[in-house]
Amino acid sequence: MRLTAAVDIDAPPETVWRCIDEPALIVRWVEGALEHRYLDPRDPAHPAGQRFVQRLQQGKKVNEFTGTLIACERPRHFAFTIPSPAYSSEAHFRLTPLGPAHTHVDYAIDVTLHTAKAKVAGALLRLPLAFFVPKQMRRLKALADSVAREGSP
Numbered sequence: 001m002r003l004t005a006a007v008d009i010d011a012p013p014e015t016v017w018r019c020i021d022e023p024a025l026i027v028r029w030v031e032g033a034l035e036h037r038y039l040d041p042r043d044p045a046h047p048a049g050q051r052f053v054q055r056l057q058q059g060k061k062v063n064e065f066t067g068t069l070i071a072c073e074r075p076r077h078f079a080f081t082i083p084s085p086a087y088s089s090e091a092h093f094r095l096t097p098l099g100p101a102h103t104h105v106d107y108a109i110d111v112t113l114h115t116a117k118a119k120v121a122g123a124l125l126r127l128p129l130a131f132f133v134p135k136q137m138r139r140l141k142a143l144a145d146s147v148a149r150e151g152s153p
Helices: 013-021 023-029 116-150
Strands: 002-009 033-038 051-058 061-073 077-083 087-097 103-113
Touching (some): 002 116, 013 023, 013 077, 103 116
Antiparallel strands (some): 033 051, 051 061, 061 077
């Protein structure tokens, strides 16, 4: 299942990049995020392969997911994968400058359902997720716009 969204943000690409890469900013726009931390020391020369843990409040439960950066071409393409026994996801952020202080973001997430239970849940959640993904991009836009106006996190 592929879900996509696009948004224009009143912030330079570098600011938007910070919002999708820096843990302190990620938890400010990803709905339900309680924590995002990288497991390995950051290596700007070799960012692909970097692992992270994200703790999310999902309803009454807190779930922990471990992911891996698969693309990190600053400030144009940021992507990661999160595998789990029931499903796996691969998300891509593609940033395009629209002048010095504006950025277009194309977002796509591919979710692969592995179990029968996940496939049933996926069919039921497809419509809610179709609304959730654009909502997440609006949250990213609001944060990046704010960070750009403030000039700092």
